[in-house]
């Protein structure tokens with residue numbers, strides 16, 4: 542556990558209990574920088590989710606939304622299609638990699654951070670835990686169906702299809718179809 546900074550202690554007194562492992566040594570400048578970065582990311586995400594209001598759907602899907610997510614830090618390849626209401630990790634968008642030609646349908650969520658529960662035990666406060674942050678890759682020409690959730694550290698192979706509503710907790714082989722919660726192999730193409 543790091544030595545806790547005054548900024549951290551003030552935040553905790555104000556009822557903002559951040560992870561001491563991750564934020565314990567934070568200073569006011571870092572705090573401001575992080576807050577502004579998060580704010581920027583949230584605003585761009587909000588614009589991306591509803592960008593059909595600004596320009597018609599095909600352009601929103603193929604041009605505006607990929608651009609807004611690139612500005613957030615998501616690594617977006619060429620000719621990527623991103624539909625409405627998609628959520629790419631609010632805090633670590635730069636850990637998400639979308640290869641050329643992949644399709645991300647409505648309501649997909651890719652979340653690359655989670656609490657580190659490895660030493661968690663009865664009586665612990667979950668807010669004291671650190672985080673595990675891992676990159677997630679969507680391969681060339683892969684299709685992610687409506688409402689699918691993909692977790693951190695996952696690689697979706699080239700040309701793979703993730704069915705609507707799937708929860709992907711393991712890597713998906715190229716040119717296979719997975720479905721369900723958790724996602725399982727349905728067939729190879």
Ligand SMILES: CC(C)(COP(=O)(O)OP(=O)(O)OC[C@H]1O[C@@H](n2cnc3c(N)ncnc32)[C@H](O)[C@@H]1OP(=O)(O)O)[C@@H](O)C(=O)NCCC(=O)NCCS
Pocket residue numbers: 644645646647685686687702703704705706707718720721727
């Ligand atoms: C993945 C998908 C394309 C599969 O369609 P398909 O090739 O016609 O496959 P089938 O309907 O023949 O289904 C094959 C098996 O997978 C199962 N399955 C299909 N989709 C499923 C899903 N979303 N969740 C769980 N199981 C599913 C079927 O029940 C079937 O199982 P069975 O063999 O035991 O009967 C389709 O189900 C899907 O999820 N489409 C996404 C729609 C979408 O997101 N559209 C926007 C695209 S931009």
